[in-house]
Amino acid sequence: MNLYQKQLSSEAEKRRSAVELIKIISDLWYEKSIELVLFRNPLFDKSVSEILNLHLYAAHFHNKPFSIDTSVAIANVILTIHLPPAKLDLGKLSYEYRLEEEHYEDVRHFVLEKLKGAKTTKNLQPKDVVLYGFGRIGRLLARELLFKTGKGAQMRLRAIVTRDKNDALSLEKRASLLRYDSIHGDFQGTVIADPSNNALIINGTTVYMIYANAPEEVDYSSYGIENALLIDNTGAFTTKEALSRHLVAKGIHKVLLTAPGKGVPNIVYGVNQHQFNPEKFDIFSAASCTTNAITPILKVIEDTLGVVSGHLETIHAYTNDQNLVDNMHRKYRRGRAATLNMVITETGAGTAVAKAIPALEGKLTSNAIRVPVPNGSLVVLNLEVATPTTLETLNDIMKKYALEGELVEQIKYSFNHELVSSDIIGTAAPAIYDSKASIVSRDGKRVVLYIWYDNEYGYSHQVIRLAKYIAKVRRFTYY
Template sequence: MTDATTARLNEWANKQTAAEELIPLTGRLYRENDVLLTLFGRSLLNKSVIGMIKAHRYARHFLGEDLDIEVTLRIVRALTELDLGPTRIDLGRLIQKQQNQSDSVEDFLSTELASVAGTNGQDGAVRDIVLYGFGRIGRLLARILIDRAGGTGMRLRAIVVRKGSDDDIVKRASLLRRDSVHGKFDGSIVVDEEANTIQANGTLIQVIYSNDPSQVDYTEYGINDAVIVDNTGKWRDEEGLSKHLECPGASKVILTAPGKGDVKNIVYGVNDAAILEDDTVMSAASCTTNAITPVLKALHDKYGVRNGHVETVHSFTNDQNLIDNFHKGSRRGRAAGLNMVLTETGAAKAVAKALPELRGKLSGNAIRVPTPNVSMAILNLNLENATSVDELNGFLRETSMNSELRNQIDYVSSPELVSSDLVGSKRAGVVDGLATIVDDDRVVVYVWYDNEFGYSCQVIRCVAKMAGVDVPAFP
């Protein structure tokens, strides 16, 4: 064995040792201090040893080289000594900032995190969350809330569904436990049929059966001042959604579909400043609107968008037929697994609800394709200012790393990337840099998006802000 080989093996062993120490420290900071650690936007919570090492390799997209995991470990050790209150800390950006200063790690952290240091143990608001409907989005929201239980200022208290069978709760729990697209639930699930509860890890979820959103008394279950997340899409205007607010214990409602009429459509990161304390009804818009609006905002702010067309290549959804049969919608009655189905999308026009400056400038259409998850939006745009492929991609890459939209926009540049690689993406949209086309002021930008999980992450961000439990983020 050569000296170089021995050195590489020793380096790997040192990384493993550091990762093994990092994992419990990361978990303890989250459980005891409500501190969520990320690395350039990617959560370090519940990572395996290999996952922790891979997260540090991911840092090369930002730094040009791997981030030294032993440096991260030193920072995290210092964080455990600060008795921090609820916060989100991006270790990658924090380390970048610290290395540009001459202060010691300890002095730097004390100064940088002064506003939350020594605040652990102070009473923080915890908001009850109820999921009304438990389909694809509802179950993913449940997974996210359960995974972050005790660490978001939100706790999942109940799901409300129509009873479908005598063993309904068993079936609901099974669908939460196993998912053909997103994989098995990470943890244990225990069903109490007599009490109508599902205990998922440390979260006790009451299952409530109701056919009408106005007929539930949440206070009977100890639920108060709850935010109701309506995942059914059945009621989309203010009058329909306000039915939820007739229930004792419910105070706000958010829709996981495009809202109609005067309902605010929020794309987090773009127009979430429009969420006001006294708002009681709002929408988190659609998955496609969430995927394209942040990218369109970035492009419009930088180059100006004169007009354009958005074509979405969208995975089939549950409102299509598995085999040819009657459907009230055009073409959606044809077998979803066998056909590309041309259909309409309101996402292009809906962009204007979050980004009024693009009103009337975009058209759109959609093609449903035989894949169960992950979609793509093709933005064919005419810009006010000319650019080049390298300049445009460089701008979008930088936006994904160091802008206020970094939690919404991701950027990839891989010649082998396909849709299934994006399952589980936490960003609203992922720009495929190798597909970008530029001809002077005409550009085509390809944006992937996990139309289930990526969108669910956006919904959770909206819920947190509507619930008033946003926590500070550093740096």
């Protein structure tokens, strides 16, 4: 057999293994509510090529070969043992098995030992969810909630509230907006408008479309919704007093705001959620997309090198708040055509970080530039650090935190020399560290970090993570 034939044969074997892995991933999700990821990259509903490319990424991450056959072997064991609903990193398990294989009789004994902590996990009580608002973030939240419903062991989207009435025509329009998205592509599911019940049938489940002029006027219990978490993504209610109006409505138990809030806990999941017990608070804020991008990175730098001072400049995609053509706007510069101009504007992210990391109070300044792209943003962090460092040390620090610890869901480490904004669209991590762009001054006291983020998709996943924490439906995880 010549080299070319050997290569063809090897690739065919890898693809067959990928097909087998896809089947196991699906069976685990639908039969056991167990989600497999590969170094935090989702594996569910991925193609053969995507599965193989993720294994190549893993190999690059560790500078060692990463066998899909090992992934299949471990996944097969997980399929045959009893586990509660869980989210398991197949990449971490495969990597550890390669390092520790000699200490175990076989792969089954390895998996049983690593996942033994799952035995202490309490049974989850599913939580009803209501989306108040159905704009950019609302529709992405709906997609994720319904795409990941599985057996319904965690969160169940029951209703969507709009401030416009829903007749047959508007219902179909809302269904179409959920099906098709110019940035994120088609929804990988089914959406049917049901005017007779004033609902959308999404992936076979009924989601009621409720019209309301005011938060307190809805009786959610009349729809069979009880003890629900309401996620307000309208941006119309941002104070504790305004958000408290949701709690007056029958059927609502907790409220989560998808914007910075006043008088309520502002949380960047992964950084400061444990400071706020869901049993003691009823209203929460998920802060802003930019705050969620920079806070995990700043926490790493503060914990390892120390932040003396710094400035952050966010280069942000234009938003619906701006004008498509020049027109009146209540804020300076935002009235100019969004798709034709770079627009300097303000951001509160520099001060908002201190709510999650008090040690940074007064140490950061910030500003923003809106640019003519519809999605995909970048923060440039220019920091003076207390402990001098080198570029190699800085990258090693970020790689470590992206691989292990409490921020693995928040930080994605990029090796890509050619990374541009369109590449990061659809990334679930709120912060993508660009290792090839980082700069360290000659004396090691000043560092410049480039942090990419999908200001819609990455932020929506942070909202979902926080929602699961508030709803107490966080599964057993192994990262």
